Amino acid sequence: MKAVTWRGVNEIGVEDVPEPTILNSHDIIVEVGLSATCGSDLHLMGGYIPAMRAGDVLGHEFMGRVAEVGPAVTKHRVGDRVVVVSFVGCGKCWYCREGLWSLCDNGNPNPGLTEALWGQGIGGCYGYSHALGGWAGSHARYIRVPYADNGAFTIPEGVSDERALFASDAAPTGWTGAHQAEVRPGDVVAVWGAGGVGQMAARAAMVMGAERVVVIDRFDNRLQQVRTHIGAETLDYEEVNVPAELRELTGGRGPDVCIEAVGMEAHHPGPQYLYDQVKQQMRLQTDRPTAVREAIYACRKGGRVFTLGVFAGVVDRFPLGAVMNKALTLRGAQQHGHRYIPEILDLMSRDEVRTEHLATHVMALDDGPEGYRMFKEKEDGCVRAVFRPGG
Structure with a gap:
C-alpha cells in the first residue's frame, strides 16, 4: 500500500x-x-x-x-x-x-x-x-x-x-492542558500558539468556564480563526509586548493560567530567538523555550503554567527562579x-x-x-x- x-x-x-x-x-x-x-x-x-x-x-x-x-x-x-x-x-x-x-x-x-x-x-x-x-x-x-x-x-x-x-x-491535547492546568470558572487564560492544539486548548478553557481567553500568535489567518471559530481574544506578538498587554488585561496581575502550545521550535521577534536557534543548531540545547519563558514571566503570582508543546530534552536560560519565587505551578504532559x-x-x-x-x-x-x-x-x-x- x-x-x-x-x-x-x-x-x-x-x-x-x-x-x-x-x-x-x-x-x-x-x-x-x-x-x-x-x-x-x-x-x-x-x-x-x-x-x-x-x-x-x-x-x-x-x-x-x-x-x-x-x-x-x-x-x-x-x-x-x-x-x-x-x-x-x-x-x-x-x-x-x-x-x-x-x-x-x-x-x-x-x-x-x-x-x-x-x-x-x-x-x-x-x-x-x-x-x-x-x-x-x-x-x-x-x-x-x-x-x-x-x-x-x-x-x-x-x-x-x-x-x-x-x-x-488536537482536541484531546488541548483538553489535557486546560484540565491539568486546573482552569476554573472566572479564570483568565492565555494560550501561546494558534495552531490546532492552541485553538483547542482555548476552546477547552472556555468550556471549563474561563472568563477570558487570549490566544497569542503572529499569523493573521490563525488569529482570525481563533476569533471566528473559537470565540477567544487574540494578540499578535509581533505587534505588542505580550506580558505588558496581559497585565493590562488583568488589572496588573497577569493571567491565572498560561498554556504553552508551541514547543521546541518556538519563534520570537527578539534577540533571544537568535540565541536559542544558534544553540539548538549547535546541539548545545535540544529545544527553543522562548514561549515557555514568556509564559512563566507573564503568569500571575501563584498561577499555573502548562507546557503542551512537544519538548525533547534540555534547554538553556530556563527561569527556574521565577517559577520558585512567584510560587508558580508548572506542569506538562503528552x-x-x-x-x-x-x-x-x-x-x-x-x-x-x-x-x-x-x-x-x-x-x-x-x-x-x-x-x-x-x-x-x-x-x-x-x-x-x-x-x-x-x-
Missing part, C-alpha cells in the same frame, strides 16, 4: 509499504479516512526527534472505518466509523488505571531511549519514531491499532469526518486523550466544539511531500494539511 514516509532530515517521500495485519487478539485494522499533519511532526521532519529511520510511516492524528477485528475485541465491528487517540494505552497498567494514558507502561515496546533521556519511559505514539514505540503511522491506506477497545472511539452520527478527525489528537475523547465527541455532536476549519488543505497521499512543505512554510494559509488515503 502507499504511504507518506520520513526519508531523512527535511525529506518526505511516498512509497509502497506492507499492509498491516492483526498481530494481537486486541488489535483492529482501520482503513484510514483522513489523517492530519501536526506541528509536532515538523520536529520529526527537521531531525530534532531521535530514532527516526528512513521509510518510517508518518502520521498520528486520524479517523477511518474498521476493516478487521481481532478475536478479543468487544467494542468494535467491521464497518464502524472510529477516531483513534494518537497515544497507545493498554488500559491495564497502573498509569492507565490512574488516567495517565500517555504514560502507559505497555504502549511503548521500545522504552530504552526515553528512559535514558527522561529517567523513565513513556507510552507509545503512532508514527512518532522508534523512541516512542516504532508504531507505523496513519498516512497510509490502513493502520494497525493495538488495544483497540481502549484507544478507538465510535464517531456519533452527524459528526463529519473532518470534525471527528481532530478528536484524535495527551491523555482516552479520558477526554468521549466528552469531546459529545460536544462535537452538539456543535459546541467545531474543528473543520483546521483542515485548510485536504489532498491525496501522493501529495504528501507537498502537503508537509506547505504546512511547514505556512504557505497559502495552511493550518493543517490533511491526507485522504482513499483518493
